[in-house]
Amino acid sequence: MSKILVLAEHDKGTVKKLTLNTLLFARQLAQKTGGSVDIAVLGHGVGPVAEALRGFGAGTIHVADHADLAYPLAGPYAKVLADLAKSTGAKVVAATASSLGKDVLPRVAARLGAGMASDVVALVDTKEGTAYRRPVWAGSLLADVVIDSPVHVVSVRSSAFDAAEAVGGASPVQAFAAQPDLAKARVRFVKFDGVQSTRPDLAEASVVVAGGRGLKPEKGGFGVIEPLADLLGGAIGASRAAVDDGYCPNDYQIGQTGKVVAPQLYFAIAISGAVQHLAGMKNSKVIVAINTREDEPIFKVADYGLVADAFVAVPELVEKLKAIKS
Template identity: 45%
Template sequence: MKRTLVIAELDHGVLKPCTHAAVAAARRAAELAGGTFEILLLGPGAGTASGALLNFGAAALHVAEHPELAEPLADRYAVAVAHVARGRGTDFLIAAASTFSKDLLPRVAGLLDAGMLSDVVEIGADSSGPLFKRVLHAGNAIATVILEGPVRVATLRAAAFPPAPRLESTAPVLAVDLSGLAWPDGTSFVARDRKTSARPDATEARIVVSGGRGIKTSEDFERLVGGLADALGGAVGSSRALVDAGITANSLQIGQTGKVVAPDLYIAVGISGAIQHIAGMKDTKVIVAINKDPDAPIFEVADLGLVADVYQAVPEMIERLQRR
């Protein structure tokens, strides 16, 4: 981990905050190995977005803008990332865990014949070299793992790596030469259902209000879960049950196979608390559960529990919060 490369994540040209967690992890890795780290930004707006990363200790910022990178297609992005990694002698590639990095980084690992760890929550070392901790079995086990080979790849849980402080020094910004690369053309972008919500993303919010089977319709979800989130300035999330029932959008799902969040406050509204859901939120600082079933497993992990019908309790809660 002498030469670490962070893959920044952009959303339509804007740097996603989770990138700061990856930078913090890179600083940690560089510190442990006595090495340096660099950051790679890809796609439209990468140059502008690099401005937000100038003062975090990177040895250099690499900007890869190219017509072939107009959409974040893993096939093409992986070619560009592998090209930069080879050129820079990168031995450790990291990014914050998200659908972007989970699509891209294993493909890069395949191209570079590198071993990979997903959802790393701790980077440490003993006398023999770097050690990683990661969660598996839906959060029911934490593994201490050795990752071997000339190149290592990892995604990490953003919540486990608090953003690193700003530094005085400013990193140089370099344009990546992508000429002469053979771009794969087997995938083509067709469309994206753009999220139109004004609410923050659940993975980046301090407060998340999440709904489960206790909510019966989309309108109720918006009124109760959305209303409570808005009263608190938080994000909304959903259990798998509501997504499967067509009540909430896929991108709201929190759990083992959806998003993993660790906010300051998580309010579970009518969520029973299957282990797969709990895997996605149990690192929250304060968990609140509202459920009419006193035996719901969610109460086993909740700091504050209220046995109540969400249809009565939540409107009252919104009303009281707005009264302040």
């Protein structure tokens, strides 16, 4: 019986949806290895987070509630998560490959003497047991890796797994006496400047409208795609080129080094489709590309391509979608 410990992410007392995708990964792994799943909740004042997770079939929900964990600093977080893994005898520690998971998990691996597989998209059976499948070279290739250390650490690409559904019941909640040792960590939180948005989170949205360098500010910029995102209840994303040129916030970037998304419907507006961008969206269910140049690589992955000026086509698209919706 190997135990899998999943780190829950939360924001303002609410469980982040991406945690449920990681939970599904953990359930799949537990099925293969005959193990069980525990959940770790780290933070300060996180009782409601643990409460919200009780219906998901976890063996135990461990709560490490400490003032020094109020903000997720990698050193203290990793120490507490590794201490918890040791005290519960967890064989696998998993978290979402979010900016937090990427920041914290390798330090957990170092503390546990564990090997780590990053950005895992599937579990595969091999002659050497269960391997973790992960994209390399911007997703041009997939590598199946095995970890030889007794404990494994895994970051999970949430777009590759559905969200785990609640199964009922009420998992026991257990307090863990966290010792974050923040004073020894030589790091201090200064501030967080959040992107204010009423739209859904990019990584969680079922519709994503992404803009590229073709959306020049002097022509109207990202303003042209906002009505489309709002009409469909979607999030706005961007290519790296558009972010680099300052057309939109950093947080919008989709691609190899930005966010990886797989919504039901993805609009690539005035995006050429460099391999680094495709790495972040090519698993979307339906891809629509609008671009003035018909030879752009984005059309090779699009289900529907339209050669047109975005500043003309997108407003028309919004009007016609409104018409069929009413």
